[in-house]
Every structure is written in structure tokens, then in C-alpha cells.
Amino acid sequence: MRFTILPATALLLLASIGCTSKESVVLEKPVLVINGTTVTTKQYSERLALRLRTYDALSAKDEANLERAKEETVKAFILENIARTYADKNGIKVTESEINDQAKKIQSSYPDEFSFRRALADEHIAYEDWKNDLSLTVLQKKILEAITAKLPEPTEAEMKEYYEANKAKFQQVAKVRLRQIVLEKEDDAKRILDQLNEKGEMAKLAKQFSIAPEGSNGGDTGWLDKGTLEVFDQAFKMNVGARSKILKSPYGYHIYEVLKKEPEGRLNFPEAKDKIRAILKERREQVAFSTWLEGQVRQSSVKRDDALLQAIKVTTRGS
Incomplete structure (x- = not known):
């Protein structure tokens, strides 16, 4: 279960290594090696801390929550490695302009800049961390588009079949x-x-x-x-x-x-056709992408230092 930290009583959650006097050395040790790319304990701990930012101090120290967050962090590093490797091999890049355009689009849904920044602060998210996540999201979208570019369009028969089976979905207010x-x-x-x-x-x-x-x-x-x-x-x-x-x-x-x-009324098939095409196309793209990603995960070489992962504990500032 996730808990929102109340700003007035929030303690900043930090992932750190206890149990050693040579912490700086330990922090540079590889905790993961994914397809030849090293993830140091420091990099992993920082990412884990970001994942735990919406937990309160007690929940973050719960062993079950912590182990789940650790495994989610490992998976996130693997997926990021797969995405960046594919992008490098296929010349897919994300420009600063693309990131800024997407950031502006998201921020435009808020009344003003202050409201947007306050929303980030309420979730304990630094703007640069948010922007880094956004950059990866844009990259993943471009990879999805590349992988699904040659998929066939839904046929007329497929669209009609979907319409007949889902007429209630096309009842509109x-x-x-x-x-x-x-x-x-x-x-x-x-x-x-x-x-x-x-x-x-x-x-x-x-x-x-x-x-x-x-x-x-x-x-x-x-x-x-x-x-x-x-x-x-x-x-x-x-x-x-x-x-x-x-x-x-x-x-x-x-x-x-x-x-x-x-x-108010129900869209007929010609009126619903574009919407149905988009639904079926998105469904087909998700299946193709998931199949591709599962294959990439199976083929990936992942080495992990489980002892070092186990040694990473959560502490709170001032405790």
C-alpha cells in the first residue's frame, strides 16, 4: 500500500549502505551488470530512493515493501538498458526540443507554473528528476513507433466485428x-x-x-x-x-x-470507424511491443550482487 507523505511532517527518504566504514568504495561497486553495462550501488540506491519517495518512513522500512521496491528498481534498470541499447543501434534520439515540447504540453494542463511545481513538490519529485523520466518516456514512445511502424492496419471486417460486439461503448452523452x-x-x-x-x-x-x-x-x-x-x-x-x-x-x-x-445518442459504424481503428491499432501495437520486450528481457544478460542488494537499507534523515 502506498502512502502520501504529508509535507508538514515529511522526512526525506534516503537509500544508503550501512554496515561498512568504506562507504565511498562500496557505493562505486557494481550491484548490477546488464548486457555489459554496470549499475553502481550509488546509482541503484539513488533510483531506489526516488521509487520510495511516496512512502512514509515506517512503510518504506517495511521489509516486504522494501523488497518489492528493490525488484521494481532492478526491472526498471533492465528496461531502460534495453530501450537505450535499441535506440543507439537504430539511431533513435530524443532532442532537448522534443522534451521541452512534451513538458510544455503536460504543464499546460495546470492553471500556471506555480500549480505545476506545487504538484511536483506534493509528490516529492524534483523537477530535474521529472524531466529525466520524461526524456525516457519520449524515447520509449519513439521506440514503440519504430517497432510497430510496419504493422498492418485493422481491416474493415475487424472494425465491424468490434463495433457489433461493443455497441454500448459508442453511446455518447x-x-x-x-x-x-x-x-x-x-x-x-x-x-x-x-x-x-x-x-x-x-x-x-x-x-x-x-x-x-x-x-x-x-x-x-x-x-x-x-x-x-x-x-x-x-x-x-x-x-x-x-x-x-x-x-x-x-x-x-x-x-x-x-x-x-x-x-446524445449512439454513434453508427461510419461515425465510430476512426475511433475503432485507433483502438484496434493501439491494441495491436501493445501486443507487438510486449512480445518484442519480453523477448529482449529473456535475451538480456543480467548479473546481480544479491548480497550487496540485501545490504542496501532505508534510513531517514535525522534517524
Whole structure:
């Protein structure tokens, strides 16, 4: 069971080697050798500490939890080695620009930079550790794409068969797509509404003034299911092209216009076809990738110093 450490009482978890006065020497000893690549005790301990960061001190010292985390860490090193080896052999690289683009995409789902950093802090994750993990995730995605690039597309018959067996999945609630501006203060919302009434452009004003994440995209919310948020319920009663009055929610003061609407109902096969193709394609890719990965794991040479792994203990700062 995982526990979230309360920030007010958190003790930083550290993986360390007890039982020796020559700790610096021990930390450089290989604890794993994966396909000829050495993982030192220090590297392993640091990775283990990151894995234990969401445990409280008592849970992290529990032997069962610790052994499970150790084995998960070993597996993570093996999978990373396989990914990096394949990438090197096949000329697959991840650029800093690709990492930054992906980071921006993730951060855009938060209201602002502070909220994103606070979320990392709540999980006791350093930004650089998060970015390193993100780099590996991007690399693994590129490897997946390379390995599955030549897989055949789902056939018409396969897609129809899936549709007939899963019709309930294509029952959809009413949806609406909006362009909105969200302001922190009602007075600001009134000023923006005045500008809109004077033929101001909502997309332009959203980019300038909206505090919502989609503001940078001209206020386009994308499709919203009915019931997503109470403040949007009014939109389902409005015509396409209509604009709301100022509406208050826990997120601020909203002004929106209706871009598109879709009624409640079940998608027919032609309407569901693209979605089905994506589902079947993803399923096929996952099977192919899992099969490839299992083969790579079986072929890997993994040497481990179990005595040294056993000697790695968890201590807490100040204990």
C-alpha cells in the first residue's frame, strides 16, 4: 500500500549502505551488470530512493515493501538498458526540443507554473528528476513507433466485428465545444464583456486575458461532456454562435460562446470507424511491443550482487 507523505511532517527518504566504514568504495561497486553495462550501488540506491519517495518512513522500512521496491528498481534498470541499447543501434534520439515540447504540453494542463511545481513538490519529485523520466518516456514512445511502424492496419471486417460486439461503448452523452474567457474578478469580466459587445474578438481577448489553460489556444475548450462542470450546463440550452452572460464558478468568472454541439445518442459504424481503428491499432501495437520486450528481457544478460542488494537499507534523515 502506498502512502502520501504529508509535507508538514515529511522526512526525506534516503537509500544508503550501512554496515561498512568504506562507504565511498562500496557505493562505486557494481550491484548490477546488464548486457555489459554496470549499475553502481550509488546509482541503484539513488533510483531506489526516488521509487520510495511516496512512502512514509515506517512503510518504506517495511521489509516486504522494501523488497518489492528493490525488484521494481532492478526491472526498471533492465528496461531502460534495453530501450537505450535499441535506440543507439537504430539511431533513435530524443532532442532537448522534443522534451521541452512534451513538458510544455503536460504543464499546460495546470492553471500556471506555480500549480505545476506545487504538484511536483506534493509528490516529492524534483523537477530535474521529472524531466529525466520524461526524456525516457519520449524515447520509449519513439521506440514503440519504430517497432510497430510496419504493422498492418485493422481491416474493415475487424472494425465491424468490434463495433457489433461493443455497441454500448459508442453511446455518447451530449457534448458541446466552447470558446471561453475566464477572469479572476467580476469587474474584469464586465470590462471584457463590454469589449465583446463592441465587436471585440473573443479568441484574441482569451489569449490576452483568460486565466484558464486553454487561453493560449484562443479559449477553445475542446469537446465537453454534459455534466463536466455546472457552469457549462447553460451552453447545452444555447444555439451555436450564441454567447453567455457572465457566469461564476469556483475557477473564476466565465464568458463563453458555443462553437459546436453534438446530441446524445449512439454513434453508427461510419461515425465510430476512426475511433475503432485507433483502438484496434493501439491494441495491436501493445501486443507487438510486449512480445518484442519480453523477448529482449529473456535475451538480456543480467548479473546481480544479491548480497550487496540485501545490504542496501532505508534510513531517514535525522534517524
